[in-house]
Amino acid sequence: MSLFDLEHRIVLGPFGGLSSVALTASVSEAGGLGSYGLYGYDGPRIRSTIAELRAATSKPFAVNVWLPTGDEAEPDAAQHAVFAQALQPFYEAVGVDVPARPERYLPSLEEQLDAIWDAAPAVLSVVFGVPSPQVVEEAHRRGIRVMGTATTVAEAVALAEGGVDAVVASGAESAGHRVSFLRAAEDSLVGLFSLLPQVVDAVDVPVIAAGGISDRRGVAAAFALGASGVQVGTAFLATAESAATEAHRDAVRATAAEETVLTRAMSGRLARGARNRVVRAIEASGTIAPFPMQNWLTGRFRAAAGERNLGELQSLWMGQSAPLARYATASEAFAELAAGLPG
Numbered sequence: 001m002s003l004f005d006l007e008h009r010i011v012l013g014p015f016g017g018l019s020s021v022a023l024t025a026s027v028s029e030a031g032g033l034g035s036y037g038l039y040g041y042d043g044p045r046i047r048s049t050i051a052e053l054r055a056a057t058s059k060p061f062a063v064n065v066w067l068p069t070g071d072e073a074e075p076d077a078a079q080h081a082v083f084a085q086a087l088q089p090f091y092e093a094v095g096v097d098v099p100a101r102p103e104r105y106l107p108s109l110e111e112q113l114d115a116i117w118d119a120a121p122a123v124l125s126v127v128f129g130v131p132s133p134q135v136v137e138e139a140h141r142r143g144i145r146v147m148g149t150a151t152t153v154a155e156a157v158a159l160a161e162g163g164v165d166a167v168v169a170s171g172a173e174s175a176g177h178r179v180s181f182l183r184a185a186e187d188s189l190v191g192l193f194s195l196l197p198q199v200v201d202a203v204d205v206p207v208i209a210a211g212g213i214s215d216r217r218g219v220a221a222a223f224a225l226g227a228s229g230v231q232v233g234t235a236f237l238a239t240a241e242s243a244a245t246e247a248h249r250d251a252v253r254a255t256a257a258e259e260t261v262l263t264r265a266m267s268g269r270l271a272r273g274a275r276n277r278v279v280r281a282i283e284a285s286g287t288i289a290p291f292p293m294q295n296w297l298t299g300r301f302r303a304a305a306g307e308r309n310l311g312e313l314q315s316l317w318m319g320q321s322a323p324l325a326r327y328a329t330a331s332e333a334f335a336e337l338a339a340g341l342p343g
């Protein structure tokens with residue numbers, strides 16, 4: 001099945017908080033689909049980011065948003081203070097104050113979509129749910145294709161019934177958040193080899209395989225299992241064009257598959273990354289605020305740690321194929337992946 005008329009059916013995964021214009025544009029320029037993660041971006045930042053992407057490439061690209069699930073925490077000031085205080089040692093370690101409660105932890109989906117509609121990227125990809133019929137309709141009216149992300153067959157079916165143009169099948173090997181929305185993430189952990197052919201059998205839209213694909217062998221295997229495209233994260237994350245810090249890139253190259261873990265420590269939601277010092281300490285403390293509060297709270301020291309290249313105090317998201325991510329540049333990674341595409 002063709003995928004959005006791409007020259008090469010390789011999608012760069014979006015990295016909420018860590019996408020870079022350079023990496024997204026580089027994958028689109030190479031004939032794949034670069035994606036940019038807009039998690040946490042407000043309207044003005046979305047408009048300026050999409051303008052930068054357009055300036056960097058005339059080829060199609062995707063942008064990605066997180067759908068609200070309805071259980072986002074709305075803590076009061078007292079709850080905020082308790083959870084913020086629990087992270088005090090990490091603020092102190094990077095020399096920032098324990099942060100006061102913000103006006104909001106995240107911009108609204110409506111604000112994000114308003115900006116996206118105006119900018120009309122080629123593709124909108126979403127996680128954590130099925131976009132509403134109004135969202136799908138508005139996207140299609142503007143010529144924007146919609147991709148949804150499934151961690152189980154039931155989620156893939158729900159997305160296809162919701163009118164998306166393609167489904168990303170996200171195996172539990174993947175880096176970053178488990179984007180499950182029908183059952184708890186812990187109860188939706190299916191490896192890509194099992195998930196992919198079952199999703200292909202269950203839906204009649206193109207299926208994009210994500211999770212653990214880091215070289216030509218992974219790409220060939222995904223197509224053999226019925227994929228119409230692949231979405232790759234970790235392999236691109238460790239390249240020069242990525243926004244990941246040097247410490248994060250080094251950690252990707254140095255972490256064995258079994259050393260990546262699923263943890264709620266950094267964001268309040270289950271996500272895969274390296275079990276570094278901050279993950280171990282927060283897990284041991286037993287105090288983890290719900291999402292999105294925990295993500296916002298850790299974000300205050302993660303940003304400062306990132307500026308100082310302190311890997312032990314960052315979210316070192318990476319997938320189980322981290323040891324295969326050995327490419328210096330995005331074009332090197334792309335060429336290797338493209339070598340596995342069916343002729």
Ligand SMILES: Cc1cc2nc3c(=O)[nH]c(=O)nc-3n(C[C@H](O)[C@H](O)[C@H](O)COP(=O)(O)O)c2cc1C
Binds near residue numbers: 012018127170176
């Ligand atoms: C730092 C980081 C942030 C991510 N953020 C998002 C996100 O905001 N939205 C999303 O759909 N996927 C996100 N992902 C998942 C990737 O887009 C991709 O699907 C995944 O990395 C594929 O698995 P792999 O890393 O094994 O290749 C993120 C991955 C990483 C490494």
